[in-house]
Amino acid sequence: MEARTVRDDPDAGADVDGEDTKTRDPDRDRGWSSRSRHVVLPRVALGVVLLVLASLPLFLAPYPIGLAGRMLAFALLVISVDLLTGVTGMPTLGQVAYFGTGAYTAGLVGIHITDNGFVQVAAGVGAAAVLALFTGAIAVRTSGIVFLMVTLAIGELVHQVADSLSVVGASNGLAGIPAVTLVPGGEPLLLAGYVYWWVLGVFLVGLLVAYLVLKSPLGRSMRGVRDGEQRLHAIGQHTYPVKLAAYVVAGGIAGAAGTAWVAQTRFFSPGDLGFDVAAFALLSVVLGGAGTLWGPAIGAAVVVLVRDWLSAYVDGKGALMLGVLFVVAVYTLPRGIAGARWRRRSATGRDTA
Amino acid sequence: MLSWLDANALTMINGVALAAVLFLIAVGLSLIFGTMNVLNLAHGAVSLTGAYIGVALLDGSATMPNFIVAVLAAAAVGLVIGGVLAVMTSSVKDHLRQALLTLGVALIAGDVLREIFGADVESVPAPAGLDGAVSILGRQYPLYRLSIIAVSAVIAILLYLVLERTRVGAMVRATVADRAMVEAIGIRTNLVLGGVFGVGAALASIGGLLAAPILGAQPGLDDTVLLLGLVVVVVGGLGSLKGALVGALLVGQLQTLGVAMLSEYASFLLFGAMALVLLTRPRGLLPAKTGAH
Structure with a gap:
């Protein structure tokens, strides 16, 4: 019954599954004096975070709002990396391929067909998931x-395709993407705050899908692959369909992240899906705490904040500060940001409790 | 066939010269993975440090003794960096956390190097006596590239002999196979593994310096070198000396002959070939049997 309360809890529940709960609870209970606090506090925290995220446009100037939108889009990409790396135990540098596919598809739909945001997201997610199905069939x-x-x-191959394909602007990037609209014939979202709310909406839906997948039988099988693929084989479960399904879902979410990114920036170039983006996405997962959803999202926000915002105040030293952050985090946060308060599984899925 | 050879021979020799440099850099990456089980993403930065040591010590022209001093300095600096990295990574067992740590070090190193040497492309001269050209098949070819191939071949043979035929090599192999047993007979395995890390980094640093007269030295080269090195060791087989050699030769030809012949698909060749190899032979072309050979 302890497992029940935790699994119903929308915030902390994202990283907790039935099997893990028993081993983890003794650690958690040290910090939480009663079960009611245990359930209520994370819900309150989730509500406060949502409220703060939604009200940012009321306080911030257009530039920081744009930055916040990019943080959300990148965080969604990182969550898709985490679904594979942290949850399924398959470390990946390839989610940028589907991120880019989603972004370019949404951009092309916006330029040539319709500026309706919903159509663009659907097209971007669909294209990314199809590419993930075909490439994942081999990769997994x-x-x-x-x-x-x-x-x-x-x-890297998708990066090279984007760099040479003239229909997506090749190395110059895809420019001239119109602002999205929400209803046919409606006003385009030009104000930074409205665009941000659109990006936030895509982010939240993507996060919800990731959360529901984690709660589903598929999510349980994904953790099974991470914790002992041989054991699943032993009880007669095929792991290939599980891994492929996880790969396609993660690809679709990365595609959604791409559509959100391009709705924010209205420009996309091959540099946006380069090796450094792939590496930072993977490292954001490790920094945040692989296997949880909120940890990597915070990791992603920290990485973008340090690289794009803080570096403006320290004379372009973004890479240096990111390097220092990574090195310090390895020694001070052995289980990532998500593991800073209570002990949890390490990134490889070895049970450290 | 003969005319094709005649037309492409120099391109192929270029490929072997590139392979020689790639081997020196990648073999350290592979040995460190094979012995320490550490994926060292700072390897490209170590290599770039070697190149910048050449920039700092050899200003404009280089006599042979000067160049040798620079090579020794690069080796010493590489050895020290490798030792430090060995200590830093010794408590971090998980590959992803090692990646976070070593990429963090690489970002710091890249920024420090940019701060000292600037963002422009710096060149390093070939040593006097080797900066000329020789005639191959009626064409002029830079002597320096041929000497790189020779130096790299000598180092490869030395490495093989040390690992396979000496007491030190036996210690390294034994440490990889059964660390606790080696520790039990009174050998400090930390020193053995730290030494391998140091030698691997020293080779990367030397490789970076030897490549500098051809590739130059500039920010961003560390990422390129790291990616090429990763492809070499993964294609060849992680932890394998012979694998690194085969991988380097393959990547060297892909990057020169392949690019010359299939210029339309040049940018897809490297990673396309890597994907193909990994999907048919997931452990690489010549996987290591126990680790360090």
Whole structure:
């Protein structure tokens, strides 16, 4: 019954599953004096975070609002990386491929067909998921470092395609993407605050999908692959469909992240899906705490904040500060930001409790 | 066939010269993974440090003794950086956290190097006596590239002999195979593994310096070198000396001959070939049997 309360809890529940709960609860209870606080506090925290996120446009100037929108889009990409890396135990550098596919598809739909945001997101997610289905069918046959390098190859190959394909602007990037509209014939979202709310909406829907997948039987099987693929084989479950399904879902979410990014920036270039973006997305997962949803999202926000915002105040030293952050985090946060308060599984899924 | 060879021979020799440099850089990456089980993403930065040591010590022209001093300095600096990285990574067992740590170090190193040497492309001269050209098949070819191939071949043979035929090599192999047992017979395995990390980094640093007269030295080169090195070791087989050699030769030819012949698909060749190899032979072309060979 302890498991029940935790699993109903919308915030902390994202990283907790039935099987883990028993081993983890003794640690958690140290910090929480009663069960009611245990359930209510994370809900209140989630409500406050949502309220703050939704009200940002009321306080912030257009530039920081644009930055916040990019943070949300990048965070959604990082969540898709985490679904594979943290939840399924398949470290990936390839989600930029589907991020880029979503972004370019939404941009092309916006330029040539319709500026309706919903159509663009649907097209972007669909294209990304289809590409993920075909590339994933091959990639998920491998595992571990080989999977990492195969996904690196996928990411780099899509990067090269984007760099040479004239229909998406090749190395100059895709420019002239119109602002999205919400209803046919409606006003385009030109104000920074409205665009931000649109991005926030896409982010929240993507997060909800990731959360529902984690709660579903598929999510349970994904954790099974991470914690002991051989054991699943032993009880007669095929893991290939599980891994492929996880890969397609993650690809679709990365595509949604791409559509959100391009709605914010209205420009997309091959540099936006380069190796450094792939590496930062993977490292955001490690920094935040692989396997949870909120940890990597915070990790992503921190990375974008340090690289794009803080660096403006310290004379372009973004890379240096990011490097220092990574090194310090390895020693001070052995289980990532999400593991800072209570102990949880390490990134490889080894039970450290 | 003969005319094709005649037309492409120099391109192929270029490929072997590139392979020679790639081997020096990648073999360290591979040995460190094979022995320490550490994926060192700072390897490209170590290599770039070697190149910048050349920039700092060899201003404009280089006599042979000067160049040798620079190579020794690069080796020493690489050894020290490798030792520091070995200590830093010794408590971090998880590959993803190692990636976070070593990429963090690489970002810091890249920024410090940019701060010292600026963002422009710096060149390093080839040593006097080797900066000329020789005639191959009636064409002029830079002597320096041929010497790189020779130096790299000598280092490869030395590495092989040390690992396979000496007591030190036996210690390294034994440490990889059964660390606790080696510790039990009174050998400090930390020193053995730290030494391998140091030598691997020193080779990367030397490789960076030797490549500098051809590739130059500039910010961003560390990422390129790291990616190429990763492709080399993964294609060849992680932890394998012979694998690194085969991988380097393959990538060297892909990047020169392949690009010359299939220029339309040039940018897809490298990663396309890597994906193909990994999907048919997931452990690489010549996987290591126990780790360090």
